[in-house]
Amino acid sequence: MTDEQSTPRPEDDAARLGLVVVGEAAALHSGDEAALDASEQNIRDTVDELVDEPLTERQEEVLERLAAAGGTLTAGLSGALAxxxxxxxxxxxxxxxxxxxxxxxxxxERDDAAGDTDPARDREDAGGQQRDHRDEQGRDQA
Structure with a gap:
């Protein structure tokens, strides 16, 4: 979240959590303990940053375990699909x-079409991708 954007949209938070889950799955598939430790720390940091009020220790643990479980499911499904x-x-x-x-x-884009524009959100998405190189149909250009 940037200083310009005081209230993140649920879609942005969900996207960020989705990327954390994919990161956990990648760490699980890598078999690298350091990558797994970093991913688990990323889960904790993301949960801490996304909540409006401090969570109880149990609530925080449940959210962290849900994200880790999502990563485990994603790892298994991605392995099967691969x-x-x-x-x-x-x-x-x-x-x-x-x-x-x-x-x-x-x-x-739906929010922009409805007139809900936020310059901070337009510059960067949850994956840190810049959004300046798009054609009229909204597709990324090389």
Whole structure:
């Protein structure tokens, strides 16, 4: 969240959480303990940043475990899809991350079309992608 954007939209928070879950799945597939530790810390940091009021210790633990469970499910499903399609798990997870970002962009475009413009939101999405290179149909250009 930037100083210019005081209240994040639920779609932005959901996209951020979605990317955290995909990150957890990637860490699980990597088998790298350092990557898994970093992902778990990312879950904790994201939960801390997204809540309006301090959570109880139990609430925070439940949210962290939900995100980790989502990552576990995503890891399992991406592994199965990769095996079924002959693609790499990394390709499947990259596609999942792109889908999360794309859904957020669609929500932004719906809000923009309805007249709900927020310059801070237009510059950057949850994945940190700049939104300045798009054609008339809203597709990214190279």
């Amino acid at each position: 095996a079924q399609t002959g693609r790499s798990v990394d390709d499947v997870l990259e596609g999942a991350a792109r889908s999360v970002v794309w859904q957020q962009r669609l929500a932004n």
